[in-house]
Amino acid sequence: MLRVQDLHTVLETDSGLVRAVEAVTLTIERGETFALVGESGCGKSMTALSILRLLPDNGRVERGAVRLRAGGREIDLVQLPESRMRDVRGRRVSIIFQEPSTSLNPVMPVGEQIVEVIERHTPLKGEAARTKAIEWLQRVGLPEPERRIDDYPFQLSGGQKQRVMIAIALAAEPDVVIADEPTTALDVTIQKQILDLLQELQRQQGMALLLITHDLGIVATMAHRIALMYAGEVVEVAETREFFARPLHPYAQLLLAALPDTAKRGQPLAAIPGTVPRLDQAFAGCRFVERCPQAMAACKVTPPGLYTPVDGHGVRCLLYDATPPFEKGGPGGISSSATAEQIPPAPHYERGVDFTDRRRAEPPPLLDVRDYKVYFPVRRGLLKRVVGYVKAVDGISFSLAAGRTLALVGESGCGKTTTGKALLQLLRGAVRIEGQALLEGRLLDALEGDALREARRKAQIIFQDPFASLNPRMRVAEILEEGVASLRPEISADERRQRAAALLEKVGLRPESMNRFPHEFSGGQRQRIAIARALAVEPKLIVCDEPTSALDVSVQAQILNLLAQLQRELGVAYLFITHNFGVVEYLAHDIAVMRAGKIVEAGAAEQVLERPRHEYTKALLAAVPRLRRAA
Numbered sequence: 001m002l003r004v005q006d007l008h009t010v011l012e013t014d015s016g017l018v019r020a021v022e023a024v025t026l027t028i029e030r031g032e033t034f035a036l037v038g039e040s041g042c043g044k045s046m047t048a049l050s051i052l053r054l055l056p057d058n059g060r061v062e063r064g065a066v067r068l069r070a071g072g073r074e075i076d077l078v079q080l081p082e083s084r085m086r087d088v089r090g091r092r093v094s095i096i097f098q099e100p101s102t103s104l105n106p107v108m109p110v111g112e113q114i115v116e117v118i119e120r121h122t123p124l125k126g127e128a129a130r131t132k133a134i135e136w137l138q139r140v141g142l143p144e145p146e147r148r149i150d151d152y153p154f155q156l157s158g159g160q161k162q163r164v165m166i167a168i169a170l171a172a173e174p175d176v177v178i179a180d181e182p183t184t185a186l187d188v189t190i191q192k193q194i195l196d197l198l199q200e201l202q203r204q205q206g207m208a209l210l211l212i213t214h215d216l217g218i219v220a221t222m223a224h225r226i227a228l229m230y231a232g233e234v235v236e237v238a239e240t241r242e243f244f245a246r247p248l249h250p251y252a253q254l255l256l257a258a259l260p261d262t263a264k265r266g267q268p269l270a271a272i273p274g275t276v277p278r279l280d281q282a283f284a285g286c287r288f289v290e291r292c293p294q295a296m297a298a299c300k301v302t303p304p305g306l307y308t309p310v311d312g313h314g315v316r317c318l319l320y321d322a323t324p325p326f327e328k329g330g331p332g333g334i335s336s337s338a339t340a341e342q343i344p345p346a347p348h349y350e351r352g353v354d355f356t357d358r359r360r361a362e363p364p365p366l367l368d369v370r371d372y373k374v375y376f377p378v379r380r381g382l383l384k385r386v387v388g389y390v391k392a393v394d395g396i397s398f399s400l401a402a403g404r405t406l407a408l409v410g411e412s413g414c415g416k417t418t419t420g421k422a423l424l425q426l427l428r429g430a431v432r433i434e435g436q437a438l439l440e441g442r443l444l445d446a447l448e449g450d451a452l453r454e455a456r457r458k459a460q461i462i463f464q465d466p467f468a469s470l471n472p473r474m475r476v477a478e479i480l481e482e483g484v485a486s487l488r489p490e491i492s493a494d495e496r497r498q499r500a501a502a503l504l505e506k507v508g509l510r511p512e513s514m515n516r517f518p519h520e521f522s523g524g525q526r527q528r529i530a531i532a533r534a535l536a537v538e539p540k541l542i543v544c545d546e547p548t549s550a551l552d553v554s555v556q557a558q559i560l561n562l563l564a565q566l567q568r569e570l571g572v573a574y575l576f577i578t579h580n581f582g583v584v585e586y587l588a589h590d591i592a593v594m595r596a597g598k599i600v601e602a603g604a605a606e607q608v609l610e611r612p613r614h615e616y617t618k619a620l621l622a623a624v625p626r627l628r629r630a631a
């Protein structure tokens with residue numbers, strides 16, 4: 001259906017020519033789901049944008065071909081005049097973007113946005129097009145489509161907006177759909193609905209689906225074949241089952257080993273040293289050489305080709321250079337009659353984990369929360385009178401001991417983050433609190449003055465977004481010293497500086513970093529700075545609010561390793577707020593599942609994960625796309 005051949009895409013930037021996509025070759029069959037995976041900046045989205053010629057102004061396809069089969073012949077999209085390309089977009093090839101909020105037109109009713117596509121690409125016009133749009137909204141599962149068709153995007157939830165995006169992408173019944181991280185912004189149960197829907201529509205229409213994602217769990221559930229990208233190149237391509245059973249490229253092997261899950265509990269996750277190389281340089285040899293544990297002398301000087309050690313399984317690595325080149329070995333695609341049911345089952349392995357260490361007697365709780373309620377006042381009128389309350393957290397109870405990790409899980413808006421912030425006294429004055437929260441036996445919400453300062457020292461927070469949570473105008477040294485200066489005024493300036501340097505080393509950064517500003521660091525490094533800032537005041541409890549959700553798998557592994565190490569060394573307790581079940585399985589001793597402000601199930605991690613009792617927990621766990629399924 002679509003053949004991408006030797007595609008080279010470049011971006012002109014201030015720092016020079018960035019080679020974003022280099023020699024990418026892919027073949028996608030009719031009815032096939034082909035996954036393009038890799039960490040941020042590896043070139044997957046640029047490949048998608050190149051196919052549709054939607055590159056940013058500074059980007060261009062330098063060479064290569066994108067051959068689309070249409071009407072019994074092939075057309076090269078790279079060479080097509082822009083006027084004809086407009087007919088291809090939407091009609092033949094369409095795209096679903098990650099963030100529906102920014103992709104939908106906010107001032108146009110959603111129905112009109114679908115009608116526009118139908119009228120442009122099909123013979124249907126006027127009322128007939130509107131009827132068709134309603135039909136599409138029904139097919140993508142939007143409730144009450146006749147009424148919702150006239151809604152504006154802001155009137156819909158995130159999942160509903162993504163459904164509208166899918167309806168727009170499919171409205172002209174294209175042959176190829178590119179889904180670029182279609183569910184990254186969504187909760188796990190909505191994600192499952194959207195992925196099921198895409199599979200269902202694919203079955204009905206036989207379209208080819210190019211799925212771009214960084215989530216290997218989704219790939220294992222959805223894709224027939226997979227191509228792994230690294231630094232602009234495809235480094236491995238294989239059938240999905242073959243890839244997960246036998247990853248060949250050292251990067252693929254490390255990436256899979258870096259994923260947190262139950263089986264790796266208590267062990268450090270594989271960390272990939274270093275960072276992805278800049279793409280504005282010329283490469284003499286393999287692009288992975290600086291990070292590869294199996295690098296040889298030749299790797300620095302010889303660029304590896306794509307070899308085929310196993311039929312249909314290509315790998316760009318000199319370890320396999322005695323095997324035939326991949327193109328000769330053939331792409332090994334899946335036949336056009338393949339359906340989602342025929343996706344090979346994901347590989348599994350035994351969960352031979354001993355949980356007995358977590359059945360030992362519990363030490364006294366560091367944090368004890370009893371029937372805790374956090375209500376946001378709803379104010380109306382000129383005098384802003386309180387006319388009611390939104391019950392964000394509605395009577396939850398749990399306890400957390402020193403050196404332990406409690407995962408608070410649940411979908412967006414369930415009250416997890418509000419719980420964390422309220423406990424840390426970050427919502428004081430803005431909410432009504434009922435119930436009790438005791439830190440080391442002292443009622444947190446009753447504390448004032450020095451006692452409150454002391455509690456704030458003992459309980460710290462790490463936020464999700466390391467870009468937004470560090471003050472961009474402060475140097476790292478000031479960021480680390482700020483908390484100490486206010487919460488531990490007895491410590492001298494010299495000692496503060498020494499402590500800051502020691503902390504940076506502890507979180508794996510060089511002390512020289514102290515004089516730099518946050519923007520000079522990568523996302524993972526900034527999260528390390530945020531962790532160092534939290535540790536600066538020697539806390540006993542850290543609320544970790546989705547601390548790795550903005551990070552790539554390899555960086556996530558480094559941060560999780562660091563958190564586990566700090567817990568072992570310092571005995572700090574974590575209240576870990578997350579929706580990532582891989583992280584929960586790997587890190588949590590105990591789990592509390594929240595829904596609509598209440599805890600619906602709580603218990604030891606293995607019990608909640610292996611033998612969930614509440615229907616909501618079961619639904620949540622069933623919705624998680626699994627890389628490895630339990631036997």
Ligand code: SF4
Binds near residue numbers: 292317
């Ligand atoms: Fe590692 Fe060499 Fe293979 Fe590159 S070519 S992945 S450096 S062994």
